[in-house]
Structure formats: C-alpha cells, structure tokens
Amino acid sequence: MNDPQDQLQKIVNSFRQLHQLFYQIRRKDLDEVGLTSIQFIVLKIISENPNIGLSELAQLSYMGNSTTSGVVDRLVKAGLVVRERCMEDRRSISLHLTEKGVELRNLTYSIGLKRLSPLLELPADDIEQLLTIHQKMIEKLTQRRETEPQ
Amino acid sequence: MNDPQDQLQKIVNSFRQLHQLFYQIRRKDLDEVGLTSIQFIVLKIISENPNIGLSELAQLSYMGNSTTSGVVDRLVKAGLVVRERCMEDRRSISLHLTEKGVELRNLTYSIGLKRLSPLLELPADDIEQLLTIHQKMIEKLTQRRETEPQ
DNA sequence: AAATAATATTTCGTGTACGAAATATTTGAG
DNA sequence: CTCAAATATTTCGTACACGAAATATTATTT
Structure with missing residues (x-):
C-alpha cells in the first residue's frame, strides 16, 4: 500500500x-x-x-x-x-x-x-513552504544528474 | 517587487x-x-x-x-x-x-x-505537506470554476 | 592555412495537448 | 413513432515538446 x-x-x-x-x-x-x-x-x-x-x-x-x-x-x-x-x-x-x-x-x-x-488566498506560509519544498526537490533531482550522468 | x-x-x-x-x-x-x-x-x-x-x-x-x-x-x-x-x-x-x-x-x-x-530522501513531513498544499491549491482553483463559469 | 572540433540554431519526425467540428448512437419531446 | 437533443468518440488544425540530424559559423589542432 x-x-x-x-x-x-x-x-x-x-x-x-x-x-x-x-x-x-x-x-x-x-x-x-x-x-x-x-x-x-x-x-x-x-x-x-x-x-x-x-x-x-x-x-x-x-x-x-x-x-x-x-x-x-x-x-x-x-x-x-x-x-x-x-x-x-x-x-x-x-x-x-x-x-x-x-x-x-x-x-x-x-x-x-x-x-x-484564488491561489493568493492561501496562507502566506503555505506558499512559502511550497516554494521551499519545490526547491529542495529540484536540488535532489539535479544533483544526481550531474554526478551520475547517463 | x-x-x-x-x-x-x-x-x-x-x-x-x-x-x-x-x-x-x-x-x-x-x-x-x-x-x-x-x-x-x-x-x-x-x-x-x-x-x-x-x-x-x-x-x-x-x-x-x-x-x-x-x-x-x-x-x-x-x-x-x-x-x-x-x-x-x-x-x-x-x-x-x-x-x-x-x-x-x-x-x-x-x-x-x-x-x-532521490525525492524519497526528503523528510516524510515535507512530502506530506507538499501533497496537502497541492490539494488545497486544486480546491481553490476548481471551486471557482464551478461557481463562476465562463 | 587546412582539417577538425566545438558551438548556436534550425529542420525533421514523432508524440502530446487543446478546442471545434464531424460521426455515431442513445435518449427525450412531441 | 419521429425528429431533435444529448452523449461518446474520432478527426482536424494548430501549437508545444523532445532528440537526432543538418546547417552555419567560430575556435582549435596540427
């Protein structure tokens, strides 16, 4: 599950x-x-x-x-x-x-x-956290692609 | 800004x-x-x-x-x-x-x-929050589209 | 200086992605 | 029962989206 x-x-x-x-x-x-x-x-x-x-x-x-x-x-x-x-x-x-x-x-x-x-009605904290987590994801995904090509 | x-x-x-x-x-x-x-x-x-x-x-x-x-x-x-x-x-x-x-x-x-x-290396909390915020966003965006068509 | 490699962009073929129009079938109104 | 409305899918035309190959120009090698 x-x-x-x-x-x-x-x-x-x-x-x-x-x-x-x-x-x-x-x-x-x-x-x-x-x-x-x-x-x-x-x-x-x-x-x-x-x-x-x-x-x-x-x-x-x-x-x-x-x-x-x-x-x-x-x-x-x-x-x-x-x-x-x-x-x-x-x-x-x-x-x-x-x-x-x-x-x-x-x-x-x-x-x-x-x-x-309407997205701006969301708590400012949520938006900030969203962007932060997205950034972390981008780092996780791109780091690997540079050190472990192919 | x-x-x-x-x-x-x-x-x-x-x-x-x-x-x-x-x-x-x-x-x-x-x-x-x-x-x-x-x-x-x-x-x-x-x-x-x-x-x-x-x-x-x-x-x-x-x-x-x-x-x-x-x-x-x-x-x-x-x-x-x-x-x-x-x-x-x-x-x-x-x-x-x-x-x-x-x-x-x-x-x-x-x-x-x-x-x-590599995404799974992120803290479980982050992933959970991400999905929660995304869900909120979807709600914000789709509610409007039903009540205010066109 | 001529051949070669490197860089920047375009072209090509395939596969999303959409709305509008076309097609086929079922349901509804009279 | 018949014709129109509704529903399900496909087709069409346009615009992304990619990698590979083609083209053009610059840089490098020898």
Missing part, C-alpha cells in the same frame, strides 16, 4: 494534475489576446532580457532548443519579436520585442494570471 | 520547472522500453480499471478526450491495448490490456520511476 513506488506516483500525479489545471486556466486568460501560455512566458523573458540568445532563452523557459526555436518562430511571424543575427558571433541570434510586442506584454502583464489569483 | 503578480509568477515558474524536470527524467527511464510518460500512466490506469471507457480515462489522466483518443490509438497500434465497442452502449468503448500490455506494465512498474527516487 505505502511502498515507495506509490509515494512517487502520488507526487507525480499531483504535479501532473496541477500542471494541467494551470495550463487550462492560463489558456483561458490568454486566448482573448491570441497568446499561448508559453508565448506569454517567452514574451516576458525577452522583455526582461533584451538581446537574449536562443539557448539562454531555452534555459530560462525550461524548454529544449528546438522547441524554443519554434516558439520564437511563431512570435516573429506574429510580429511581436525580432530575430537578428549577432554581429560579434554570427552563429547566435539576438531577440527583442517589437513595438507591438511591448504593447501586448504590458497589456497581458496584469491579465495573464488573473484566474490563478 | 512583491506584488501579487510576481508571487503568482513564482508559483507558476516553480511548477513549470519541476514538471519539465519530471518529464525529462521519466522519459529517460521509459525510453528503454519504448514508452512515453503518458503511455506509462495510461497503461497503469487501464490495468487498474479494466474495461474503462475513454471519457473516464481522460478524466483520470487529466487529458482532454481528443488527446486521450490519440494516446489510446498509439497503444492499440503498439499491440498493448484492445479497444472494443461496448455492447450495452454502442457509443462507448471498452479498454483493456493485451498479454503484451500486462507484461510491459509489470516490467515498467518497478523501473518507471527509478530516477525520481
């Missing part, structure tokens, strides 16, 4: 449920302006890190490079982001928002997470 | 990072047997709920019906699951594992989450 496998399964399940819930709720907020959740995140990161490169953007958004390349592609097509080749290192690219991108970023800053605000 | 929007963003970010980490780690465990994370989950659910229908499976796996239909499709093509029309209600389907599906389920039961086991 209470074997380790079950415990892990519970944790995974809990994360999966919340992740899906977040995704669906955020989608509703952002559908009105024609953005996806990830596009919202990427817009935010680029706005806070002008002239960021693709690999760094991928790291900050926890996506692989190929995924990130596609997301940027759609943002460029939508006229929200400019992709330029870097002069110093012509392998790299340099990303920044267009006028329209800045506008949309400012517009969505306040409404992008509106429907998640 | 500490405005509500930032607090929410931190939470979302934390979940996103862990979800991506889980996904990547589980992928490595399961790649050896040719399963994806979701296929593993669906196999587990079907094995525990023989003759389950599609909608119910979708609910238990937190996916939409159309996504679930596709996942089942690939499991059927891989010869792990049987999809039959229900005799009582010919609109519904009834899912169960094949011999091969049962074998793979038993095989992956122990190895499917192996690389997540």
